Amino acid sequence: MLTKLQLSPSSASYSVTDGKGSIRTILDGGASRYRRDLIGVNSSVKVSWLCDRDQYRYFRAFYRSLLQNGSKAFILDLILDNPTPVPHTCRFIPGSVSLSEQSGLMYVVSAELEVEPSDIDEDAEAAFAFLFSMFGSTWETDFPHIESDLDNIINVELPADI
Numbered sequence: 001m002l003t004k005l006q007l008s009p010s011s012a013s014y015s016v017t018d019g020k021g022s023i024r025t026i027l028d029g030g031a032s033r034y035r036r037d038l039i040g041v042n043s044s045v046k047v048s049w050l051c052d053r054d055q056y057r058y059f060r061a062f063y064r065s066l067l068q069n070g071s072k073a074f075i076l077d078l079i080l081d082n083p084t085p086v087p088h089t090c091r092f093i094p095g096s097v098s099l100s101e102q103s104g105l106m107y108v109v110s111a112e113l114e115v116e117p118s119d120i121d122e123d124a125e126a127a128f129a130f131l132f133s134m135f136g137s138t139w140e141t142d143f144p145h146i147e148s149d150l151d152n153i154i155n156v157e158l159p160a161d162i
C-alpha cells in the first residue's frame with residue numbers, strides 16, 4: 001500500500017515531459033517513419049509546493065521517513081491527462097528535491113517526479129478527440145441534439161417510410 005502525499009503542488013508550477021512511447025527512423029531522401037513503440041511510459045513532471053511552516057515540516061518528514069529519502073513510491077494527485085486532479089504513482093528523481101525559496105513563513109519546495117500514467121480508456125479518448133475535432137468545445141451540449149435527431153430518423157421516420 002503506497003502512502004499518499006497530502007500536499008497538492010501548485011498547478012502553475014507544472015512542467016510535464018511525456019515519456020517516449022514512439023520511435024522515429026530517419027530515412028535517406030525522404031520523410032522519417034514513426035511508430036508506436038511502448039505503451040504506458042512514465043512522464044517526468046517538475047512541480048513546486050508553496051508551504052507554510054507546518055506543511056514544510058510535514059513534507060520533509062514525509063520525504064525523509066515515510067519515503068526513506070525519496071527511495072519509495074507514493075501517491076500524489078496531479079493534473080496531467082485530466083483537467084481535474086487524479087491520483088498517480090510517483091517517485092522523486094534523486095537529487096531533485098530542493099528548498100528553492102524561503103521568505104518569512106513561506107517555503108517553496110521544488111522537485112522532479114517520475115510519474116506512472118493513470119488508467120486511460122484509449123477508445124473513450126479517441127471518441128472525445130473525434131467529437132471535439134468535429135463539433136468544437138460545445139460538442140457536449142450540441143451532441144445530444146444531434147443524437148436525438150438521429151434517434152428520431154432511425155426509429156420513427158425510417159420505419160414509417162418502409
